[in-house]
Amino acid sequence: MIRRSYLALAGLLMMASAAGAERFPGGVTDPLYQAECGSCHVAYPPELLPARSWEALLAGLDHHFGVDAGLDGPTLSRLRDLLVHHAGRADPHAGPVRLRITQTRWFQREHQELPRHVWRSPKVGSPANCGACHRGADEGDYDEQRVSLPR
Amino acid sequence: MNGTFKPLAAAVLLALPGWAGAEPPADLIRAYAAAAREASPGFAGFSAQRGQAWFAATHGGEWSCASCHTHDPRQTGRHARTGKPIAPLAPAANAERFTWPDKVEKWFRRNCNDVLGRACTVQEKGDVLAYLMGLK
Numbered sequence A: 001m002i003r004r005s006y007l008a009l010a011g012l013l014m015m016a017s018a019a020g021a022e023r024f025p026g027g028v029t030d031p032l033y034q035a036e037c038g039s040c041h042v043a044y045p046p047e048l049l050p051a052r053s054w055e056a057l058l059a060g061l062d063h064h065f066g067v068d069a070g071l072d073g074p075t076l077s078r079l080r081d082l083l084v085h086h087a088g089r090a091d092p093h094a095g096p097v098r099l100r101i102t103q104t105r106w107f108q109r110e111h112q113e114l115p116r117h118v119w120r121s122p123k124v125g126s127p128a129n130c131g132a133c134h135r136g137a138d139e140g141d142y143d144e145q146r147v148s149l150p151r
Numbered sequence B: 001m002n003g004t005f006k007p008l009a010a011a012v013l014l015a016l017p018g019w020a021g022a023e024p025p026a027d028l029i030r031a032y033a034a035a036a037r038e039a040s041p042g043f044a045g046f047s048a049q050r051g052q053a054w055f056a057a058t059h060g061g062e063w064s065c066a067s068c069h070t071h072d073p074r075q076t077g078r079h080a081r082t083g084k085p086i087a088p089l090a091p092a093a094n095a096e097r098f099t100w101p102d103k104v105e106k107w108f109r110r111n112c113n114d115v116l117g118r119a120c121t122v123q124e125k126g127d128v129l130a131y132l133m134g135l136k
Helices: A002-020 A031-037 A049-059 A073-086 A105-110 A116-120 B002-015 B025-039 B048-056 B101-115 B122-135
Strands: none
Touching: A049 A073, A116 B048, B025 B101, B025 B122, B048 B122
16 A cells, blocks of 8 residues: 555656656746847757757857857857756767757657657748747747647 | 958947937938948948848848748748748838847848858948838
8 A cells, every 4th residue: 555655656756757847947038048049949948958068059159050140258158157057967878969959869759759740841840940839938838738739 | 351341330330329229220221321421432322122132132142031031021031940930020010120220230240141151231231221111
């Protein structure tokens, strides 16, 4: 009986932590981050990449995935503080520094059940377009209940 | 290119009273005109027609301004890489546009690099602003 309660409790805790992992309130709503990093793409939750990835991205903003996203020094410095402060833990098995969230094992695991036609939908366009399905992406809310796949 | 761009940018900065605050787009285009006159004494004004053609041209590269902002800048655009919607560029559809000179300069700097592979001249900036501000 006691063992069963423990199992139930452990199950509940796991569910709670899994659900919690879908919301990333740290840093996403910062007005400077929204303005500077949320114009061309969703302001990605800082938690989704480790600090070393953010550092590498910020060091190359003049050639940011083929686009000039250069910033002035003071803005860059403030954003570095924000991103590093809220950064996720580094995956010890990750190997070289990853610059794309889509390359992380977490992203791939979370999206593995998604049918291929969703990615090909013109309404999605790119896996960088989180907001195409995640209605709360701008607020860092990736809860499954707010997912709405484009038709 | 940097050598010519920096004095121009400085001239625009100096010509703008209250650079850090919101200004009507008409003030911005006047400042660009002042900078253009200083850069070239033969300056004959900005042309919305030239701006429109320039906006639609790819300038030898992959993208034009219209790649993200569409050929009707009163419509919502879409980032060519990420698919994220971009609010309309024409002030007729989006009153916020061109009211913050430092923001305008930042996006000209980035987007001119992306589309033309160089900084835009003050003539080009003024022409395209004349086009966008003239849309009803």
